[in-house]
Amino acid sequence: MSAVLDVSKLMTSFPAGKKRVPVLADVTFSLAAGRCLALVGESGSGKSMTALSILRLVPRPGQIDAGSVTLSGRDLLTLPVPEMRSVRGREIAMIFQEPMTSLNPVVSVGEQVVEAIVLHEKVSKQAARERSVELFRRVGIPDPGARVHSFPHQLSGGLKQRVMIAMALALRPRVLLADEPTTALDVTVQAQILELLRELQAESETAILLITHDFGVVNQLADDIAVMYAGRIVESGSRTAILESPSHPYTRGLLAALPGRARAGERLQEIPGRMPAPADVPVGCPFAPRCPEAIADCGAWTARLTKLDKREVACLRREEAGGAS
């Protein structure tokens, strides 16, 4: 399988006084056509910053310092601004957590899809209108011919997210960036949207980069998982490898802390402390201060991913245990 999207040694930082504080360090992964990779982590892990860096939308004064983002052979980080603008939306589409804030409240939802199509493609408005009705049907919006005339406030949260998905898919993008696509939805509606995304992915070659904190969502959609902590990928591998036999102490801790896994009333496993702010990330392994397995050497070890049966993991203890190759 060839990668559609290749992210290599991505470094993004923000200034703090005279220094620059890294928010992403050495983020590397690749995404193949028709596959779904989940970036999982808690708030502050850098998962959304990774998405913004790929799109070159890092808010000022933040900046990308190094690395490359290759989309079908072209490095996006060196692309001229007008070309980058046509990549966004057309080749890399996005869906966000809050469909309400991503839709224009004074334009009908159908017209917003039409706008997206005619902006990027040379088609008549009439043809774009017909396509938007078809897209609405495909994402399961009931009565699509009438719904295209609705305004965002007239639609429920689930329908708005379906509109966002229709808009994202309108230009048949190579990559779909889905940032917490179901977090704001109710559980019954969340199940519907995840099923829709799964169906759509099965029938197209669009690759999905799923960004979420929810391992339940990951398990529904992802083929592969990359776990992030303090701006770094600490473990990556197939969905079953990570969820069945997590290796990094942080991944293990996160899965053990899920309330669904313990028996009712049983004490949940805690991870002491909390994720450090970017300026406070310790030298050595960033997870060492919270890690139950940390030894003195972890504080001086430069975190790097090493191959260890069916996965990559950035942990000194695993490397020592014979994972190095």
Next chain:
Amino acid sequence: MTETAGSPDQALLSVRDLRTWFPIRRGLLRRVVGQVRAVDGVDLDIYPGRTLSLVGESGCGKTTVGRSILRLAEPTAGQVLYRGQDLLALPQPELRQRRRKLQMVFQDPMTSLNPRMRVRSILEEGLLAFGIGETASERHERAAEALRRVQLHPDHLKRFPHEFSGGQRQRIGIARALIVEPELLICDEAVSALDVSIQAQVLNLLAELQAELGVAYLFITHDLSVVRHLGGDVAVMYLGRIVETGPTEDVFSAPLHPYTRGLLGSILSADPSAARTKAQVLGDVPSPADPPPGCHFHTRCEKAWAPCQASSPAARQKGRLTVRCHLYDPSIPQSRSCD
């Protein structure tokens, strides 16, 4: 009405036929053109030292139930019996004293803690309001103790809310509620905004505090995994009404109401060997301003038939569960089989 000491099998708080309607006003004269029936005939029983989880999707009215119990939202009708005494019939000054026993923890501690007050003042405010602690030094000692109880350091008393992380602020919210020694803590989505590793810390803390202090929890949440973890009892709410209630274990192992079944079937497991979840309940929750007639759930229910549109089902006891569904009404000829 007299106050009784109350035995464990006697409810600490009983909610009876609670209705909280909000008027919809339109036009220049702000005339009332309709009612949002946020809470429409709710019955609940909370027992001393136990947890009742109130679970439902957004707009079902679960938050309004919590606020109505404390009269932060004024109920339209019904009773809220605290140890047999109806809180809805109490005049304001007496109600204020009663609130000492019924405290609340909110979802977002950033917006529920006054940013201009130091933690010490936030905690001592409750003590002053209820006249607890004779001297300033006694109040200070109690505030320090309250922080220790939620595993924060007494040094934190001097700080402001913004100096804390989300998890720590939620601990302060819990300390503020517990410092006046309540018998019931209403937790409204108290762990929903927290990251998984922090959520585990706060859930463990709440379990410890309950074991130590014997405080009862009304845990309002949309998170079914949290409900299952908490144990105790659960009430499932849909569009202003409780559709099913009983011991959490029983409801999760053998749910009766089609909505509960759909809701539980929508839980996303993180177990890779489990089958991927199929959407169980189609469509969206209708607007509470214009709920469907009869059983509110019939528009999304695959088992619905004629009687479901005609009348609202009454509560019926089935084993340890109470369910409101025509499927379990023996007086209605069952054209379809259930179970």
